[in-house]
Amino acid sequence: MSRLGTIWLVAGRELKERMRSRATRVVTLLMPVLVFLLIAIPALVHAPASATTLGLVGRPAQALRADIQAAAKATGVEMRLRNVASTSSAKRQLGQGRIDVALALRGSSAVVTVPGSVGYFETQTLAPRIQAILQATVNVWHEQRVLLGAGVPIPVLRSALTPVPLSVKTLKPPPKDMVARDVAALAAAFLLYMTLALYGNAVVAGVAQEKTSRMAEVLVAAVRATDLLIGKVLGIGLFAFGQMLLTVAAAFVANAVFQNTAIPGTVWTLLPSILLWFLLGYVLYAFAYAVGGALVGRQEDVQTIAAPFMVPLIAGFMLTYLAIAEPTNAAVRILSFLPPLAPILMPARLALGPVAPWQVALAVLLTLLAIWGEVRLAARVYALALVHSGPRLTWRAALRLHRG
């Protein structure tokens, strides 16, 4: 069998064994479901309020229809207007939920009626924005009545009561989708941090099981240690990639269904970037994790050996907050080129805004170089440590093995 065939066979076993595990199957299904719910629940809880239906009671109130519509449009409030013949009819319709608010004008006074308690849990009082619209319209109606009574000519009256448009100028307009970008950056960093830690631990556990069960001793006669290492990393990686694609797909489906967040255009370009950096990050971390797994003496050592890898992963995730707070921060920019941090920080930066192509290329190049050096060292240390019996090896002892 060719070496490529052997690597593929090892990877296939990893993939198959992982999918055979009931716990893994449950997690694979749960992760997309959880992400879907995480997006769906806030969307359902904070569902945008439906249009307010205002009942205009009697002819005087109905005469304000055009003014109320104009005020609602100006303030961006969706409002439906319905003519109601009498106060009693208005009360009935409020009770039936056919209208939300009723406006009646009597003499010089205006009366607004709302249902108040609706059922045990729900209350329906006058929303501040609706109140502001009605107040402004009633004020104008009142001024018109007073000024007309004082004999002010109608053209003068119209001119005086026509609102002056307020022009707002912003010196540094923030991007329209700034919040969405921040959320995307944080989500990307979190997703990468979680998946790299999760699958890195899967690699450590897999290698440790091979070592502690002495399977490694049987395998090294049949498979070159390098091929075994690559096959294992590839198999777990393929599984991880599949799980991640499912999760990301669930997020997009949920977003499309519930439309709770306007997906910024950068996210569509961010998706391939997340996948690329997951791939680079996974390879970078998985080989280091695999060597870690080969150092264990007992299965219980797995957590201890995996702990140091969490430091750069957590650092990368925490620095994302700094990047969000200060997108131009020089330290974050420089750190985003460094291989252990780049897989989390660079996609986060890409989510926050445009990054010069040379910067992305440099980060990719540095990560690839780190992977190249790491794989060369890892293959040798892995081969020696994997069949080393006795207590857990320290990293220093493992490197001594390497030097011979």
Place this chain on the structure above:
Amino acid sequence: MLEILGLEKRFGDTWALRDLSFEVREGEVFGFVGSNGAGKTTTMRIAMGVLAPDRGEVRWAGAPLGFAARQRFGYMPEERGLYPTMRLGEQLQYLARLHGLRQEDARRSAELWLERLGLLERAGDEVQVLSHGNQQRAQLAAALVFSPAALILDEPFAGLDPVAVDVMSGVLREQAQQGVPVLFSSHQLELVERLCDRVGIIRGGQMVAVGTVAELAKDGGERLWVDVGSDESAWAFGIPGVSVLRQEGTRTLLALDGGSDDQAVLRAAIRQGPVREFRRDVPPLSELFRNAVSEEVAR
């Protein structure tokens, strides 16, 4: 033929192997015996490429043993090595494929060995749920599933019941009859004596004796059991080159130096009285082994 030539290995300040050499011929079952820590496992791990020697080499069919040739070796490590959560049948097929068999051949071979070792009904079970004995059989199946060119088995009989011992012994003999060199280590010396064509005794990382049990016994000098109906052995005193080893009832065990005349012993015995027994003694392997170990202890 598998040749172990001048192997040396040190772990820190401790010598594990010192100039260790022996060979296992085609179709031969070679028993590798020694005290705990004598160097058996280290030798086997070096032969399988798990460890690298400091000096010396392992040769196969006259050439240095490389990865391609070693891929055709069946191996049972001292501490059993199988994936605990993988199904037995799939695991054997996987190992067969890693050793170069095609998918269909791997499936057929796995089934064949599972049936031969009485594990066919357990093919769908995870290895971790099998009993110790069945795991041992599974490990042997893993070493045989790709029709190995040589077998290196570290303590294959440890913990097996008598029936399983018979099954495993039968399989090893069968493999040897097909020309496969079989090297195995064991502390069950009676079994080694019964099963092996040749034996090697290792002590402190050095091979102290290699050969058939008869050859090893001969190296220790000739021994005779003589029964002259007397519970005293004074009659044997004074025979040149002869010493009394022990007295059991009316029987006396004598050691003859190289070149001493057994007929002189017979004449002396006849002079003593009617000779009821006069036969050459072949000490069991356990005794030969103890002698070797006691020399070590004496040192």
